[in-house]
Amino acid sequence: MPRRRTFLKLLAGAFAGTVPSVGSLAAATSASRIALVIGNDTYPEVPLANASNDAKGIAEVLTKAGFSVETKTDAGAESMRTMVRVMR
Secondary structure (H helix, E strand, O other): OOHHHHHHHHHHHHHHOOOOOHHHHHOOOOOOOEEEEEEOOOOOOOOOOOHHHHHHHHHHHHHHOOOEEEEEEOOOHHHHHHHHHHHO
16 A cells, blocks of 8 residues: 555545554554654644644554654744754
8 A cells, every 4th residue: 555545545534533543553564664743733823722732633644554654833934944853
């Protein structure tokens, strides 16, 4: 299963409140699996209510699926750019 499809299946399951079979996801790819999950609630004009909680939930699901996960909440633009560079 291609990585994008695997990730989308995992993401859909997380939002539906179900966790896809971790074994099937782990078998989907043998490449090193890392994830950067960012959830920002504190936008100046229109704050979001649950982005930080959603990010934590997604990070939990990804961790269970064998990803090495870095989670950031309420990160500024420069912090996000730095994390993307570091995660490469």
